[in-house]
Amino acid sequence: MTVLLEIKNLKAWYGPAQVLDDVNIEVPDGGAVGLLGANGAGKTTTLRSVSGNITSAGELRFDGKDLHGLRPDQVAARGIAHVPEGRGTLGDLDVRENLRVGAYLRKGAAAIREDLDYCLDLFPQLKDRLKSNASALSGGEQQMLAIGRAIMAKPRLMLLDEASLGLAPGTAKTVYAAIKRLRQESGIAMLVVEQNANLAFSLVDSAVILETGHSVLEGPTEQLRTMDEVRSAYLGG
Numbered sequence: 001m002t003v004l005l006e007i008k009n010l011k012a013w014y015g016p017a018q019v020l021d022d023v024n025i026e027v028p029d030g031g032a033v034g035l036l037g038a039n040g041a042g043k044t045t046t047l048r049s050v051s052g053n054i055t056s057a058g059e060l061r062f063d064g065k066d067l068h069g070l071r072p073d074q075v076a077a078r079g080i081a082h083v084p085e086g087r088g089t090l091g092d093l094d095v096r097e098n099l100r101v102g103a104y105l106r107k108g109a110a111a112i113r114e115d116l117d118y119c120l121d122l123f124p125q126l127k128d129r130l131k132s133n134a135s136a137l138s139g140g141e142q143q144m145l146a147i148g149r150a151i152m153a154k155p156r157l158m159l160l161d162e163a164s165l166g167l168a169p170g171t172a173k174t175v176y177a178a179i180k181r182l183r184q185e186s187g188i189a190m191l192v193v194e195q196n197a198n199l200a201f202s203l204v205d206s207a208v209i210l211e212t213g214h215s216v217l218e219g220p221t222e223q224l225r226t227m228d229e230v231r232s233a234y235l236g237g
């Protein structure tokens with residue numbers, strides 16, 4: 001399978017502090033890869049490097065082309081949608097406006113309307129809240145909106161950062177079931193950061209484990225599931 005996103009020996013800094021040293025990840029076209037690791041391991045920083053929100057060094061290629069030096073809007077225009085940690089919805093815009101903002105780089109009103117309908121079919125909870133300000137939504141609805149906004153950009157790759165964070169277990173499951181359906185129906189490739197490895201493993205084909213800015217382990221989901229160190233650290237024994 002062709003590699004869509006290729007990250008090799010990625011390094012990143014906040015000021016003088018180096019927080020990524022040797023991160024290596026390949027996301028196949030149409031594939032879904034999990035990125036696991038303890039708090040502070042560098043998962044968010046890895047996604048922010050890809051989306052152009054921080055400067056990084058090393059190899060960073062999307063569809064064979066270098067991503068270094070691009071602004072976040074230029075990365076988005078290449079086909080990468082980032083669903084950030086903390087959702088990043090626009091609180092004083094309503095749900096429909098937030099979804100529309102996701103499509104701001106696109107032309108073609110009919111296709112945009114079709115994708116909006118798709119978002120509401122995927123997340124029916126949002127249908128009754130189209131006129132509500134994003135800030136008035138529950139955590140689960142905000143997460144759905146953040147993912148919906150990314151769908152509206154019609155990306156080839158989605159970067160998902162801790163979509164389950166702060167959600168009740170049932171809500172987190174609902175959100176992941178929708179992401180799984182999206183994956184099956186759209187073929188969008190995904191790089192999925194998740195603290196809850198059980199949820200991540202329900203979605204991804206393979207995963208990379210980060211420790212203090214280094215990739216330390218990677219493999220197919222089925223293989224990682226059976227490894228003692230993965231079970232004790234990420235799967236609750």
Ligand SMILES: Nc1ncnc2c1ncn2[C@@H]1O[C@H](COP(=O)(O)OP(=O)(O)O)[C@@H](O)[C@H]1O
Nearest residue numbers: 014017019037038039040041042043044045046
């Ligand atoms: N804006 C920032 N300024 C300085 N240090 C940061 C900043 N954001 C994160 N860090 C540090 O970078 C490291 C990696 O953080 P992060 O990528 O957020 O980890 P994760 O998402 O895996 O929890 C941590 O040590 C964190 O404290």
Ligand SMILES: [Mg+2]
Nearest residue numbers: 043044045085
């Ligand atoms: Mg994080």
